[in-house]
Amino acid sequence: MSLHKLTFPIRAYWDLPEDFEGPVDPMSVSSEMVRCGILSLDLWEPAVSIRPRTLEIARRFIESNRAVSLTVASAALKTSLVTSLSGLGLSTLLVQARSLGEIGGLAGRITALETAAGKLGISFQVNPENIGDLPRVLTRLVDCGVSLLVLPIERPDAGNQVHSFENADHEGLAEQLRQIDYRSVQVIAHDPFLWAALYPDAALSPGGCQAGCGLIHIKPDYSVYPCPILPVCLGNLADHSLKQIVSSSEMKRVKEILGELPETCAGCPKSPNCHGGCRGRAYVVRGSLKERDPACRL
Numbered sequence: 001m002s003l004h005k006l007t008f009p010i011r012a013y014w015d016l017p018e019d020f021e022g023p024v025d026p027m028s029v030s031s032e033m034v035r036c037g038i039l040s041l042d043l044w045e046p047a048v049s050i051r052p053r054t055l056e057i058a059r060r061f062i063e064s065n066r067a068v069s070l071t072v073a074s075a076a077l078k079t080s081l082v083t084s085l086s087g088l089g090l091s092t093l094l095v096q097a098r099s100l101g102e103i104g105g106l107a108g109r110i111t112a113l114e115t116a117a118g119k120l121g122i123s124f125q126v127n128p129e130n131i132g133d134l135p136r137v138l139t140r141l142v143d144c145g146v147s148l149l150v151l152p153i154e155r156p157d158a159g160n161q162v163h164s165f166e167n168a169d170h171e172g173l174a175e176q177l178r179q180i181d182y183r184s185v186q187v188i189a190h191d192p193f194l195w196a197a198l199y200p201d202a203a204l205s206p207g208g209c210q211a212g213c214g215l216i217h218i219k220p221d222y223s224v225y226p227c228p229i230l231p232v233c234l235g236n237l238a239d240h241s242l243k244q245i246v247s248s249s250e251m252k253r254v255k256e257i258l259g260e261l262p263e264t265c266a267g268c269p270k271s272p273n274c275h276g277g278c279r280g281r282a283y284v285v286r287g288s289l290k291e292r293d294p295a296c297r298l
C-alpha cells in the first residue's frame with residue numbers, strides 16, 4: 001500500500017527533551033502513539049546517561065510489540081549503558097558521532113560492547129562540512145568491524161545547514177565510494193540522492209517523500225513536524241493531542257502538496273520512485289513545498 005494512503009504515520013522520530021518535567025506528560029504521549037498505531041519509534045536521548053524515563057518510554061513501545069531504536073550521545077557509551085539496556089529489547093542502539101575523528105575513538109569501543117543491547121551502530125549526521133568525509137568514515141568502520149551506519153535525517157534548526165549536492169561534489173563522492181568495499185557495513189540513508197551515491201545499483205523505494213504520511217517528528221519542546229528536515233510546525237502536544245495534530249488542516253495541506261509531483265519534475269523517468277526527492281531539503285533551500293530537491297542535477 002502507498003504510504004500516501006495511510007491515515008496515520010507509522011514511524012515517529014522523537015528527540016527527547018533535556019528535562020522531562022513540564023506541561024506535557026511524555027508517558028501520555030507514548031501511550032497515544034501506541035494507540036494511534038505508530039509501529040516504529042526512533043528515540044534520541046540527549047543526556048550523557050540513559051534516564052529511567054527514557055527506558056520507560058522505550059519499554060511501553062516494546063511491550064506493545066513496536067520496534068524501538070535508541071540514539072545516544074557518545075559520552076553515554078559506557079559498560080553501564082549496555083547493562084541498563086540489557087533485556088529491554090531495543091531493535092537498535094546507535095551512538096552519535098559528529099566527526100571522522102570521533103568515529104575513530106568510538107568504533108573499537110562499539111565492537112567490544114556488541115552483545116546485550118540489540119544491534120549496535122553509529123549515527124553520523126552529515127552536513128555541508130563533513131559530507132566529503134563519508135568514504136573515510138566507511139573505511140574506518142570496515143577496518144574496525146562496525147556493521148551498521150545510520151545517516152539520520154538532518155535537523156536544519158539551531159543554525160544547522162542541510163547538505164546538498166549543489167555544494168558538495170556528487171560525482172566525486174560517488175566515485176570515491178565506488179573505490180571502497182563496504183559490503184560489511186549496512187548503511188541506512190534517508191536522503192534519496194545520497195542513497196543513490198551509496199547504492200548505485202539499487203532501486204529507490206517507490207513513492208518519494210514520506211513526510212507526514214509515513215512519519216512524523218517530535219521535537220524536544222513537543223512541537224510536531226512532518227519530518228525532521230521539514231520545518232513546517234503542525235502544532236504542539238502541550239495544546240493538542242497527536243491525533244488532532246495529525247488530522248489537522250495544516251497536515252492535510254502539507255500532505256496534499258507533497259503528494260503532487262513538482263512541476264519541474266514533469267516527464268522525468270525517475271519520478272515514480274523519486275517524486276521530487278527530499279521535499280524538506282527543497283523547502284529549506286528553496287522556500288517552497290512545491291519545489292523539487294536541490295540535490296537533483298537533472
Ligand code: SF4
Pocket residue numbers: 264265268269270271274275276277292293296297298
Ligand atoms: S527531476 Fe530530479 S527530483 Fe524530480 S523526479 Fe526526476 S530525479 Fe527526482
